Amino acid sequence: MMPSKYDLIVIGGGAAGFFGAIEAAQSKKGFRVLILEKTSKLLSKVKVSGGGRCNVTHHCFEATPLSKHYPRGQRALKSLFQKFQAKDTVAWFENHDVELKAEEDGRMFPITDNSQTIIDCFLREAERLNIEIKISQEVTRIEKMGKVFHVHCHEQQYTATHIIVAAGGYNKPENYRWLSDLGHEIVQPIPSLFTFNDSSKEFTDLMGVAVPDAEVKIAGSKLSQRGPVLITHWGLSGPAVIKLSAWAAVDLHKVHYTFTALVNWTGKPETEVRSALMKLKNENSKKQVVSNPLFNLPKRLWEFLSLRAGAEEGRTWSDQSNKVINRLIELLFACPFHIKGKTTFKEEFVTCGGVSLNDIELNSMESKKVSGLYFAGEVLDMDGETGGFNFQAAWTTAWVAANSIGAV
Secondary structure, eight states: OEEEEEEEEEEOHHHHHHHHHHHHHHHHHOOOOOEEEESOOHHHHHHHHHHHOOOOSSSHHHHHHHHOOEEEEEEEEHHHHHTOHHHHHHHHHHHOOOOOEETTTTTEETTTTOOOOHHHHHHHEEEETTEEEEOOOOEEEEEEEEEEEEEEEOOOOEEEEEEEEEEOOOGGGGGGGGHHTTOEEEEEEEESSSSEEESSSTTGGGGGGGEEEEEEETTHHHHEEEEEEOOOEEEESSSSHHHHHHHHHHHHHTTTEEEEEEEEEEEOHHHHHHHHHHHHHOTTTBBBBSOOTTTTTTHHHHHHHHHHHHHHHOGGGOOOOOHHHHHHHHHHHHHEEEEEEEEETTTTTTEEEEEEEGETTTTTTTEEESTEEEEEEBSOOOOSSSHHHHHHHHHHHHHHHHHHHHHH
16 A cells, blocks of 8 residues: 655644644645544543643743743743744634633633633644544654655554654653654653652641642752642642642652652741741730641641640640740741652643753754654653643644744
């Protein structure tokens, strides 16, 4: 059977793949484009993102501040965001009849609060532009003969003059072999965006307690993040923890996710915590410790910490020794959680690692190893915090790749 011929084959039917295919087809009339998806489902991450609402991007409309939300790929994205960034994403979707809204924390969603809105937009545009889509087509090998690529799947072969690889992240290095065989360096893929498992389970009774502005630090390092923290039945979660997992992904992988997390429940410096407690002891000496939370902390958490520090129910501040006060300060400022293991954050898993950016011409997203081969999305060694940043990297790299092809 003769292989089917295309102008562009996009490998990957996810966010970056569809965005790149649509942009390329729009930039060149009559361009024959094919999307190959290895699974039986299209746009699966788009479907589950943001609890099924799809966190499309983040309301940060300046290239430099936006790039600072990426633990890996920050310098590259700072440059790429000069070409296409979050405000361009909002305009793109508006031009395709999808209006986005910003929430208080900066995350942006379709006004329908339904990820199907984004999926329908992509499928509608793909149909309008006559983009072909084939599912259950896993690419096993790519060959280039002259100016033509031969893309091998298990039972089929396709040819094209251009390729965009938007295959997403893999959790095993061997899954990148078809790309390393072309000469690309693969940075070891490891997980990012996860929650912390508490091995001691000492805080299980506090499951569901949330603190809106706490700080979480990796003991023995300078790695820390601030924001909402949630105590779960397995350990620690919440935006501060998820964000920290991204920035600490490589370090935590090296120690096999066994470490101590220190939580500052107050979000304030230790001197300020000490000063506030001593003032409370001196000016409210007749008040009971356990039943009068400080710093607007949740009552359950305050009771737990004060009892653990050695305070007794019914006892007042004047009854407390300096030892109890010091222990309470320590628990408020640097409460230890003994972490062993991680849990994927809902369905919003991300892989850091992948194709090295050293092998990519960043002004075009074209491979330095193989001309005519372009990259976009999570398959690259770049990843961001939770909050729409990973989708933004997908839109940006796909846009640049597609428009580079369109300009050829």
